[in-house]
Amino acid sequence: MEIADRLAPDGRGGSAAAASSAASAAGGSISSRRLTVLSGPSGVGKSTVVAEIRRAHPEVWLSVSVTTRAPRPGEIHGVHYFFADDVEFDRLVDEGELLEWAEFAGNRYGTPRRAVLEHLAAGVPALLEIDLQGARQVRASMPDARLVFLAPPSWEELVRRLVGRGTEAPEVIERRLAAAREELAAEKEFDLTLVNTSVKGVCAELISLLAVHPSDD
Ligand SMILES: Nc1ncnc2c1ncn2[C@@H]1O[C@H](COP(=O)(O)OP(=O)(O)OP(=O)(O)O)[C@@H](O)[C@H]1O
Numbered sequence: 001m002e003i004a005d006r007l008a009p010d011g012r013g014g015s016a017a018a019a020s021s022a023a024s025a026a027g028g029s030i031s032s033r034r035l036t037v038l039s040g041p042s043g044v045g046k047s048t049v050v051a052e053i054r055r056a057h058p059e060v061w062l063s064v065s066v067t068t069r070a071p072r073p074g075e076i077h078g079v080h081y082f083f084a085d086d087v088e089f090d091r092l093v094d095e096g097e098l099l100e101w102a103e104f105a106g107n108r109y110g111t112p113r114r115a116v117l118e119h120l121a122a123g124v125p126a127l128l129e130i131d132l133q134g135a136r137q138v139r140a141s142m143p144d145a146r147l148v149f150l151a152p153p154s155w156e157e158l159v160r161r162l163v164g165r166g167t168e169a170p171e172v173i174e175r176r177l178a179a180a181r182e183e184l185a186a187e188k189e190f191d192l193t194l195v196n197t198s199v200k201g202v203c204a205e206l207i208s209l210l211a212v213h214p215s216d217d
C-alpha cells in the first residue's frame, strides 16, 4: 500500500473522492470551526501534551503528520508520524494531498488534507500539532480554525527541555532554538496562549476548548 492510501482517517485506506463526498455530506462546504491548531517552540512540550490527550481522551481525533525526518526511538509509523522519503513527500505536495506543509530545521512536515476534512465534515473536533509556518497557512485557508500557542514558563526552561530531551545533535538544537525565537515573537498571531507549566493542566484546558466551539454559541 502506498503512503497516500494510508493518509485517510485512522490509517484506513480511502478513495480520492472521499474528501469531496465528505464535503457534500457537510452541505458543500466544510466548517473549520472545530479545527484546533496547537503550535509553539520546539521543546515546549507539544508532543507530550498530545500524547497525554491520546492516552486520556481517545475520543479526540489527532491528525498524524507526514515527515521526512527520521524516526526517533519509540516513534511508530502511522501513530506519531507517517515517515516518508523526499520523493513521496514531493508527490503528496504535487498532488495537493497536504492541507499545509513546511520545512522546519532541515526536514519537511505536512498535514494530510483528506483526513482533516473528513473529520470536520463529520462534525468531529480535530487537533493539529504543527509549527508556526503551518499555523499561518491554516489561518489563511481556514480562517475559523482556532490557533493555540503553547508557551514555555521561561526561555531557560525551554532550553532545558529541548536539551534534556536528548534527541537532537547540538547543531540541530541551535537551529531549533533560532526558530523558537521567531515562534515566540509570533505569539500575538494566535487566538490564545496556554503556558505549559503542567502537562495535565494544559490537557485539561485544551479538552475544554475542544468541547466548546463557536457554533455552540
Ligand atoms: N510541563 C512540562 N514540565 C516539564 N517537562 C516537560 C513538560 N512538558 C514537556 N516536558 C518535557 O520537555 C521535553 C520536550 O517535550 P516535547 O518533545 O513534547 O516538545 P515539543 O514541543 O513536541 O518539541 P518539538 O517541537 O521539538 O517536537 C520532553 O523531554 C518532555 O518530557
Ligand SMILES: Nc1nc2c(ncn2[C@@H]2O[C@H](COP(=O)(O)O)[C@@H](O)[C@H]2O)c(=O)[nH]1
Residues within 6 Å of the ligand: 039, 040, 041, 042, 046, 065, 066, 069, 100, 101, 102, 104, 109, 110, 111, 129, 130, 131, 132, 133, 134, 135
Ligand atoms: N507545518 C507543520 N509542522 C509540523 C507538522 N508536524 C509536526 N510539525 C512541527 O515540526 C516541528 C518539529 O517536529 P519534531 O517532531 O521533528 O520535533 C514541531 O514544531 C512540530 O510541531 C506538520 O504536519 N506541519
